[in-house]
Amino acid sequence: MIYDIIIIGAGPAGLTASIYASRYKLSNLAIGKLIGGTITYAHKVENFPGVPSISGTELGQKMAQQAKELGAEILIDGVKEIQKKEIFKVITESGKEFSARTIIITTGTERRKLNIPGEKEYLGKGVSYCTTCDAPFFKDKAVILVGGSNAACSGALHLADYAKKVFLIYRKNELRAEPVWVEEVKNNPKIEIVYATNLTEILGEGQKVVGVKLDVPYNGSELLKADGVFIEAGGIPASQLIKSLGITVNENDYIKVDERMRTNIEGIFAAGDVTTGCLVLSQAITASAHGAVASNSVFEYLKSKEK
Amino acid sequence: MEIIFTDQNFEAEVLKNDLPVLVDFFAIWCGPCQMMAPAIEELSKQLDGKIKVGKLNVDENPICAQKYGIMSIPTLILFKDGQVNKTLFGFKNKDEILKEIQS
Numbered sequence: 001m002i003y004d005i006i007i008i009g010a011g012p013a014g015l016t017a018s019i020y021a022s023r024y025k026l027s028n029l030a031i032g033k034l035i036g037g038t039i040t041y042a043h044k045v046e047n048f049p050g051v052p053s054i055s056g057t058e059l060g061q062k063m064a065q066q067a068k069e070l071g072a073e074i075l076i077d078g079v080k081e082i083q084k085k086e087i088f089k090v091i092t093e094s095g096k097e098f099s100a101r102t103i104i105i106t107t108g109t110e111r112r113k114l115n116i117p118g119e120k121e122y123l124g125k126g127v128s129y130c131t132t133c134d135a136p137f138f139k140d141k142a143v144i145l146v147g148g149s150n151a152a153c154s155g156a157l158h159l160a161d162y163a164k165k166v167f168l169i170y171r172k173n174e175l176r177a178e179p180v181w182v183e184e185v186k187n188n189p190k191i192e193i194v195y196a197t198n199l200t201e202i203l204g205e206g207q208k209v210v211g212v213k214l215d216v217p218y219n220g221s222e223l224l225k226a227d228g229v230f231i232e233a234g235g236i237p238a239s240q241l242i243k244s245l246g247i248t249v250n251e252n253d254y255i256k257v258d259e260r261m262r263t264n265i266e267g268i269f270a271a272g273d274v275t276t277g278c279l280v281l282s283q284a285i286t287a288s289a290h291g292a293v294a295s296n297s298v299f300e301y302l303k304s305k306e307k
Numbered sequence: 308m309e310i311i312f313t314d315q316n317f318e319a320e321v322l323k324n325d326l327p328v329l330v331d332f333f334a335i336w337c338g339p340c341q342m343m344a345p346a347i348e349e350l351s352k353q354l355d356g357k358i359k360v361g362k363l364n365v366d367e368n369p370i371c372a373q374k375y376g377i378m379s380i381p382t383l384i385l386f387k388d389g390q391v392n393k394t395l396f397g398f399k400n401k402d403e404i405l406k407e408i409q410s
Contacts, residue, residue, distance in 0.1 A: 033400050034339070034342055034398060034400075035342055036338070036342065040338045040339055040342060041338065041339070055338065056338060057338030057339075057341055057342070060338075076345070076346070076400055076401070077400065077402070078400065078402075093400075093402055094401075094402045123379070123396050123397075124378060124379040124382055124394070124396035124397075125376065125378060125379075126378055127379075128378070128379050129397070130337075130339060130379070130397070132336070132337065132338055133334075133336075133337040133338070133339060133340065133379065133380050133381070134378065134379045134380065136334070136336065136366075137377070137378045137379070138378075207376060208376065208378065228378070
């Protein structure tokens with residue numbers, strides 16, 4: 001079978017693209033490693049219209065459910081290669097092959113690492129990239145959260161529900177999260193914000209994290225004791241896959257798209273966090289919106305090809 | 308078949324098992340754990356007779372969670388002859404898990 005669209009990625013952008021595609025009667029297959037994508041890591045989403053408060057995982061599952069009910073096929077797998085011939089051929093990491101007339105890339109971002117000593121060594125032993133998963137393990141402990149985004153602030157608040165102390169360490173002088181989050185963080189007696197500071201090393205005693213080294217002394221010391229280090233330092237675009245296709249990316253490897261979510265390659269569209277389109281605001285709602293635009297563009301494109 | 312491990316059955320089912328045992332340390336509050344659950348279930352069928360596969364709820368089984376120093380979930384630990392053979396942290400899909408535990 002030749003699909004009208006293969007969507008690569010199954011976060012808000014990809015799942016919304018699928019929902020719209022199905023309603024345009026376009027056959028579609030979404031292939032993603034993590035159904036729900038990055039939003040899965042959000043413990044609470046309170047800015048998605050129509051859904052006053054929901055966990056990120058549940059929001060992702062609801063999107064996937066809706067996509068499936070409308071006729072999408074969803075495959076949990078990674079994509080290894082896209083080949084462009086008359087039609088597109090997609091090869092997955094588990095060795096499956098699929099064909100499609102068009103491609104929408106919605107691979108999102110991978111978590112940015114700090115790339116400092118101790119980060120890799122103490123992964124799972126105090127170093128974590130998921131506050132929703134791991135906050136409960138730090139009951140009455142002191143923890144550090146690195147970052148200043150919405151995800152960082154909501155993560156710090158979630159940590160403060162368990163930990164006795166949360167140091168929110170950010171490299172800039174002002175948090176970049178929405179004012180609602182910033183206000184909540186500032187009003188939380190357990191959270192202390194440390195501005196204009198970076199971690200240079202994560203220290204441990206073999207089995208677990210005991211603290212960090214800072215580039216700027218805090219309270220007179222470069223060493224800060226903590227039992228956990230949570231990293232919410234944003235993402236880097238997962239755009240490795242498409243490089244061999246010659247898709248144009250910006251200087252930071254985000255896929256360049258126009259207002260119709262077209263890439264420079266005919267038949268390949270892109271949406272969500274992996275594109276330049278979401279650089280202004282990387283949120284589930286913007287990713288979804290661009291996913292919808294991408295499917296509309298595919299619809300128009302395929303119609304124009306039939307003429 | 309996927310097994311449910313607990314503080315009570317851990318010694319008999321995991322440590323004294325003749326087969327290698329893969330334990331998925333999880334909790335219901337953890338989104339990535341939920342998303343990984345289908346892969347674990349598939350692996351339990353696929354590896355039947357070779358590796359026992361099951362899961363342990365860290366909330367309900369604090370003794371095991373503490374003994375193995377679980378501070379991050381999902382964590383997968385492969386036990387061989389009662390010893391920790393391999394530990395994998397974070398969300399992974401089925402093929403990634405297979406590749407890691409077979410290497």
